[in-house]
Amino acid sequence: xxQSLRNLSxxxxxxxxxxxxxxxAIGILLERYSHLIAAVSLFYLKDRDNVNKAIEKTLHQLNxxxxxxxxxxxxxxxYHIATRQCMQILQESRNLEGKxxxxxxxxxxxxxxxxxxxxxxxxxxxxxxxxxxxxxEYLQDFYLNRQPLAALARKNGTTARQVLIKIRRIRQQLxxxxxxxx
Amino acid sequence: xxxxSTIAEQLLNAFTPxxxxxxxxxxxxxxQKMPAVEQHMVEQHLVDCPLCSTALEVMLQPEKQAAxxxxxxxxxxKIRFRYQTAPEQKKRHQAxxxxxxxxxxxxxxEVFLKYGWIIVFALIGTGFAFWIASRPAVATRPAVxxxxxxxxxADPATEAATTLPEQPDPAPKTNLVATAARRNTESxxxxxxxxxxxxxxxxxxxxxxxxxxxxxxxxxxxxxxxxAVAPAVKREEEQRQTAPPGKQDDSLQRPxxxxxxxxxxxxxxxxxxxxxxxxxxxxxxxxxIAPSPSLDEMAYTRAKKLMGQGDWKAAVDQLEPLSRNSGxxxxxxxxxxxxxxxxxxxxxxxxxxxxxIVKENGNMKEQASQLLSAL
Numbered sequence: 001x002x003q004s005l006r007n008l009s010x011x012x013x014x015x016x017x018x019x020x021x022x023x024x025a026i027g028i029l030l031e032r033y034s035h036l037i038a039a040v041s042l043f044y045l046k047d048r049d050n051v052n053k054a055i056e057k058t059l060h061q062l063n064x065x066x067x068x069x070x071x072x073x074x075x076x077x078x079y080h081i082a083t084r085q086c087m088q089i090l091q092e093s094r095n096l097e098g099k100x101x102x103x104x105x106x107x108x109x110x111x112x113x114x115x116x117x118x119x120x121x122x123x124x125x126x127x128x129x130x131x132x133x134x135x136x137e138y139l140q141d142f143y144l145n146r147q148p149l150a151a152l153a154r155k156n157g158t159t160a161r162q163v164l165i166k167i168r169r170i171r172q173q174l175x176x177x178x179x180x181x182x
Numbered sequence: 183x184x185x186x187s188t189i190a191e192q193l194l195n196a197f198t199p200x201x202x203x204x205x206x207x208x209x210x211x212x213x214q215k216m217p218a219v220e221q222h223m224v225e226q227h228l229v230d231c232p233l234c235s236t237a238l239e240v241m242l243q244p245e246k247q248a249a250x251x252x253x254x255x256x257x258x259x260k261i262r263f264r265y266q267t268a269p270e271q272k273k274r275h276q277a278x279x280x281x282x283x284x285x286x287x288x289x290x291x292e293v294f295l296k297y298g299w300i301i302v303f304a305l306i307g308t309g310f311a312f313w314i315a316s317r318p319a320v321a322t323r324p325a326v327x328x329x330x331x332x333x334x335x336a337d338p339a340t341e342a343a344t345t346l347p348e349q350p351d352p353a354p355k356t357n358l359v360a361t362a363a364r365r366n367t368e369s370x371x372x373x374x375x376x377x378x379x380x381x382x383x384x385x386x387x388x389x390x391x392x393x394x395x396x397x398x399x400x401x402x403x404x405x406x407x408x409x410a411v412a413p414a415v416k417r418e419e420e421q422r423q424t425a426p427p428g429k430q431d432d433s434l435q436r437p438x439x440x441x442x443x444x445x446x447x448x449x450x451x452x453x454x455x456x457x458x459x460x461x462x463x464x465x466x467x468x469x470x471i472a473p474s475p476s477l478d479e480m481a482y483t484r485a486k487k488l489m490g491q492g493d494w495k496a497a498v499d500q501l502e503p504l505s506r507n508s509g510x511x512x513x514x515x516x517x518x519x520x521x522x523x524x525x526x527x528x529x530x531x532x533x534x535x536x537x538x539i540v541k542e543n544g545n546m547k548e549q550a551s552q553l554l555s556a557l
Contacts, residue, residue: 010201027265034257035205035250039237042246042253055257075202079233124193142229144192146222161239168229175197 010074017066026066030059033078040079044086050093057085120178127177135170142167200227203234205254212241478504478511485518494522513544520550524557533557 005013005028013025034055041054061081071077128136141147141155149160149167156163203211203224210216211224228235240246485500501522504515516535523532536557539550 023265027261030265031258031261033202033233034261035208035254036202036233036237038250038253038257039240039246040233042250043236043240048249048253051253052256055253059257059261075231075233079231079236082233121191121194128193139193143226146218148218148221149225149228164225164229164235171229174193 014066014071014074018070021067026063029066029074030062033062033074034059036075037078037082040082041086044083045089047093050089054082054085054089057089058082061085123178124174127174130177131170131174135173138163138167139170139174197230200230202231203227203237208234208237208241211238212247478507478509482511482515482518485515489518489522489525492525494526498522498526513539513542513546517546517550517553520553524553529557 005016005025008016008025008028010029010032013029016022016025017029037058038051038055041051041058045051045054058078058081062078065071065077065081128139131139138152141152142149147155149163152163152167153160200223207216207224211221214221216224228238240250481500481504485497485504488494488497488500498519501515501519504511505519506512516539520532520535520539523529523535533554536550536554539546540554
């Protein structure tokens with residue numbers, strides 16, 4: 001039973017949970033995303049106890065959400081919950097230390113918004129043409145010429161992380177323009 | 183230059199959702215051990231997925247990557263324990279719940295039993311207390327029943343005579359008897375026999391001799407009984423005169439030899455109770471046998487005397503408290519009261535009392551029914 005569930009995709013598992021509360025399916029989904037949750041917690045928190053606490057809280061919140069809500073993009077939901085829990089723990093620990101709570105550090109790499117459904121091809125092309133030539137080149141190199149991030153970084157004299165962030169921002173811009181045109 | 187359609191097609195790929203990266207994929211990507219196509223797919227996903235890109239950032243730091251693998255083992259174990267072993271866990275949980283329920287039930291029953299036992303003990307305790315409280319009145323009954331013959335006797339004086347020697351403590355009895363005897367002799371107008379100073383045996387023995395000395399209408403005396411009793415009395419008197427004081431005390435404790443003969447003779451010689459001969463029989467028995475009468479006995483004897491004198495009302499006054507008590511004179515006192523009421527002409531009252539006696543189904547039942555039929 002567990003093995004057959006493991007072979008199902010996220011979408012299928014979510015559908016299964018939606019139909020009837022499936023403890024095992026929830027377990028498989030949580031296990032599938034656990035390394036990412038742990039990595040996000042490690043990214044924001046230094047203390048091991050806090051990391052454990054954040055993971056625990058995230059898993060608990062996800063379990064509740066999976067049972068009660070319709071989740072379309074699970075990875076975004078997981079990221080949202082995990083970062084929120086980390087921020088809360090950070091704030092709590094800072095309050096205990098007597099420091100004034102500060103906003104989260106600028107380590108958040110995600111800039112783009114939700115992409116529930118891709119815009120129509122015509123609008124997408126029109127939006128692409130409206131982009132700056134430098135941005136068009138970035139997108140063309142990455143999506144059309146399938147160049148790796150490392151190569152693009154070398155070409156532009158930056159890091160792969162910087163290229164990733166730039167491409168993400170241009171992609172978001174493209175999506176917003178195409179969406180507004182439609 | 184690529185056509186607009188191919189650009190759109192390629193750009194649409196950018197919005198195609200891709201599964202999040204597994205730990206293995208992330209490690210492969212960090213280690214650059216991936217084919218170019220797959221690497222590009224991963225990078226496309228990294229642009230789209232903040233979760234995986236953050237995870238990649240962690241993977242790129244060696245110290246955090248080292249911390250991640252043991253942490254993941256713990257997390258996986260927790261998840262498997264909580265979610266994937268759910269049926270087993272459920273079974274375990276159910277078993278624990280059942281045990282808890284059983285324990286609760288047991289505790290409840292224990293509490294109920296505890297209270298139950300407390301109530302039972304309380305009831306037993308109160309019952310025992312009541313039994314102790316009512317014990318003196320009941321204690322004399324078996325002695326009466328033992329002393330009575332199978333047919334039962336109507337004469338309470340003989341009952342008293344037969345039962346009294348069995349009473350365990352003679353010392354207070356002598357005082358009681360002495361006072362009772364004094365009262366009796368005063369009421370009868372007779373002088374008590376002079377006893378030598380310090381000789382208690384004389385004090386004890388004189389009242390029964392003095393009791394029948396009251397003026398009683400004597401019909402035909404029962405000669406056979408007198409014959410049987412007289413020599414024994416004579417012998418006792420001789421012993422009293424000759425024996426030293428210590429020996430006399432011993433003889434006092436011993437029951438007289440004539441006692442058991444009297445109740446056995448009585449029903450045969452005098453089966454029908456009558457107004458006249460009843461007090462006479464009592465008197466004759468008291469004369470010879472009863473060595474230490476109680477207060478009830480004294481009251482009964484006085485009532486008999488009054489009956490003999492024809493003072494029915496005074497006799498009823500004497501008998502009433504006895505009839506109210508549940509002592510050994512209860513039934514006979516009732517019977518004598520009925521006799522008194524009959525003599526006073528209050529037949530209805532007499533009948534009621536006799537009916538009660540019959541209803542009680544005691545020793546006097548036969549006599550009561552006979553008198554009732556006579557009424």
